[in-house]
Amino acid sequence: MPQTPHIERHFTASAIVRDIVIGMADGLTVPFALAAGLSGAVADAGIVVTAGLAEIAAGSIAMGLGGYLAAKSDAEHYASEERREHQEIREIPREEMKEVADIFREYGLGEDQVGAVVEAMTRRPKQWVDFMMRFELGLEPPDPKRARTSAAFIAGAYVIGGLIPLAPYMFARNARTALVISVVVTLVALAVFGLIKGRYTGARPLKSALQTTLTGGLAATAAFLIARAIA
Amino acid sequence: MPQTPHIERHFTASAIVRDIVIGMADGLTVPFALAAGLSGAVADAGIVVTAGLAEIAAGSIAMGLGGYLAAKSDAEHYASEERREHQEIREIPREEMKEVADIFREYGLGEDQVGAVVEAMTRRPKQWVDFMMRFELGLEPPDPKRARTSAAFIAGAYVIGGLIPLAPYMFARNARTALVISVVVTLVALAVFGLIKGRYTGARPLKSALQTTLTGGLAATAAFLIARAIA
Numbered sequence: 001m002p003q004t005p006h007i008e009r010h011f012t013a014s015a016i017v018r019d020i021v022i023g024m025a026d027g028l029t030v031p032f033a034l035a036a037g038l039s040g041a042v043a044d045a046g047i048v049v050t051a052g053l054a055e056i057a058a059g060s061i062a063m064g065l066g067g068y069l070a071a072k073s074d075a076e077h078y079a080s081e082e083r084r085e086h087q088e089i090r091e092i093p094r095e096e097m098k099e100v101a102d103i104f105r106e107y108g109l110g111e112d113q114v115g116a117v118v119e120a121m122t123r124r125p126k127q128w129v130d131f132m133m134r135f136e137l138g139l140e141p142p143d144p145k146r147a148r149t150s151a152a153f154i155a156g157a158y159v160i161g162g163l164i165p166l167a168p169y170m171f172a173r174n175a176r177t178a179l180v181i182s183v184v185v186t187l188v189a190l191a192v193f194g195l196i197k198g199r200y201t202g203a204r205p206l207k208s209a210l211q212t213t214l215t216g217g218l219a220a221t222a223a224f225l226i227a228r229a230i231a
Numbered sequence: 232m233p234q235t236p237h238i239e240r241h242f243t244a245s246a247i248v249r250d251i252v253i254g255m256a257d258g259l260t261v262p263f264a265l266a267a268g269l270s271g272a273v274a275d276a277g278i279v280v281t282a283g284l285a286e287i288a289a290g291s292i293a294m295g296l297g298g299y300l301a302a303k304s305d306a307e308h309y310a311s312e313e314r315r316e317h318q319e320i321r322e323i324p325r326e327e328m329k330e331v332a333d334i335f336r337e338y339g340l341g342e343d344q345v346g347a348v349v350e351a352m353t354r355r356p357k358q359w360v361d362f363m364m365r366f367e368l369g370l371e372p373p374d375p376k377r378a379r380t381s382a383a384f385i386a387g388a389y390v391i392g393g394l395i396p397l398a399p400y401m402f403a404r405n406a407r408t409a410l411v412i413s414v415v416v417t418l419v420a421l422a423v424f425g426l427i428k429g430r431y432t433g434a435r436p437l438k439s440a441l442q443t444t445l446t447g448g449l450a451a452t453a454a455f456l457i458a459r460a461i462a
Contacts (some may be wrong), residue, residue, distance in 0.1 A: 029293040030286070034265075037285025047273065048461050051282045052266025054454040055261070061450040062260040069442055073434055080433070107357045107362055109348060116344040117335070124339045131338060140369050202311070203304055213299055219292040223285040231281050 015146065017200045019153035023063060023194055027161025029216045031055050032186045035165055037223030039179040041231030043167045054167065054186070064155030071147035077144050079131070085129045096132065097122065103135060164189050183220070190216045190222035234301040248379065248431045249386035254294060255424055258392025260447045262286050262415045266396055268330065268454030272462030276400045279409070287393035295386030302378035308362075309373050316360045327363065328353065367382060395420050414451070421447040 031052050038048045091094050097118050104114045121128040133139045165186040172178035191209045198208030253336045262283050269279045320327050328349050350357040364370045396417040404408035422440045429439030 025297060026293055028367065030261075030289050033293065034286050034290030037289060038282055041281045041285075042278065046462075047278065050272045050458050051265065051269055054272075054458040055265050055286060057457045058261050058264030058268065058450040058454040062257055062264065062446060062451055065446045065449065066256060069446070076286060081392060098272065104348075107352060107358045109351045113344060113347040117338075117340060117348065120338060120340045120344065128340045134369070135365065138365070138369065138371050176364065202308065215293060215300070215306045218296065219289040222292055223289040226288045227281050227285040228375065230284060231277075 002055075013089040013190070015143075016149065016153055019067065019150050021197050021201070022067070023060070023157030025197075025212065026059065026063060027056070027158035028164060028186060028190050028193060029161075029219050030059055030164035031162035032182065032216055033219035033223040034153055035169060035182060036179060036220040037227035039175040040224040043175055045172055045175045045178050047168060047173050048169045052162070054168040056159055056166070060158040062153040063158055064151040065149075067154040067158070068147045068151035070226045071135065071142070071150050075142040075144065075147070078139055081137055081139060082129060082133060085132045089132075091127060093122070099136060100131070122206075128182075155201040161189075161193075173191035186216060187213055233379065246374075247380065247384055250298065251388045252428050253298070254291070254385035255392040256428075256443065256446075257290065257294060258287070258389035259395060259417060259424060259443070260392075260450050261290055261422050262393035263396035263447055264398060264450035264454040266413060267410055267451040268458035269388070270406040271459035274406055276403055276406045276409050279400045279406050280397060283393070287390055287397070290393065291386040291389040293388055295382040298385040299378045299382035302373070302381050306373040306375065307377070309370055312368055312370060313360060313364060316363050320356055320359060320363075324353070327366040328357075330363070330367060331359075333342040344432075359381030361410070385459075392420075405414050417447060417451075418444055 034055050035048050035052045038051055042048065085096075100118050100121055101114045104117050109117070121131065123188045133141075168181035168185060169175065169178040172181065190213045194209030194212030195205045196201075197212065198205035201208070251281050265278050268281045269282055273279065316327075331349050331352050332345045335348050340348070364372075374462065396413045399412035399416060400406065400409040403412065421444045425440030425443030426436045428434075428443065429436035432439070
């Protein structure tokens, strides 16, 4: 890959920021909506706290372990596709050479240049496989340490995000009183989170804030209406 | 892109299967763990059902809308990077030409061929941008309809997955009785889901079944212990 300086301008979100965003977005939204929903059905804030903490434990483990397994399976997928490409280059080199040639014909190269590129590839099987991985399959080599850090950041962000909407229920006895405070606090937190997320991901901050607030608000309203209807 | 037949052998999971897997994995896990957790704290199965349905509403909206917004923002990200590449090709063509040259030098092309490839690229700015998008940034053009179908499949799979662990609580009065049935039914469902998921994603089915069952079991155990400790 080219390491020229201007690449960094393209890089708007690092992997860790992405993991924090994933965990925090759901952590602020789902425990918030669950607590709001339960407030529509039960008066005791203690039950809301119990359910909320159970949800935070369940959600952070499910998301963290999910992120871990996804990163692991991406790495395994890459390794197995790489083995397959090596095998194809050995067993059906003519087909693979034709694929390289077709790619470069599409970019407007003349037959002489296409022949030269194909010939250069066949002399370096390792680079040839890298080229096919990236170009034919669109796969980038994965970072081996990614799975663990990814799991930790997703789960941690989920827990922190989930404790914000739940905190009011820990201090108020009555679930309805806590609900009002939780709604205000969490909608503000969702908006701030959306603003910061927008800055990091390159989206317009106000639009991003509107999206996170709306998602949380919709999820909470739906949960509240459903819980009230069946209680 | 080359459209040779052997590409399809690489293709193990379509976008829709991926969305169903994402929604179902969390739908089977989080409502299951929440219901199990609440069963450690309250005896009334009705409260578990209320909390579970509120969670399914919240989780499916959060995940579905999250998938929708992620697909939309991927599309916007692609468009904005594409504009930037077009601009760079116009404004700093020498730097961009050097990047193309560096890429092909790494693949072992001689200077003559590198020069010819660069020259061919500069004659077709559209293909040149496509090349940089895919090669320098690793970005594929997004499907414009993706956001809506993605949201619907993720949310639908979450609801279906979430109703499986919750069903026993709807028929049993006592939460502890329902818990036992829910644990058995859901662990079997998680294992079956893992097997099918493994087949579609190319992972070893037994390993995949073990992973989904373990994730759900761990999340439920943690939620149960936390809820019981504070109740």
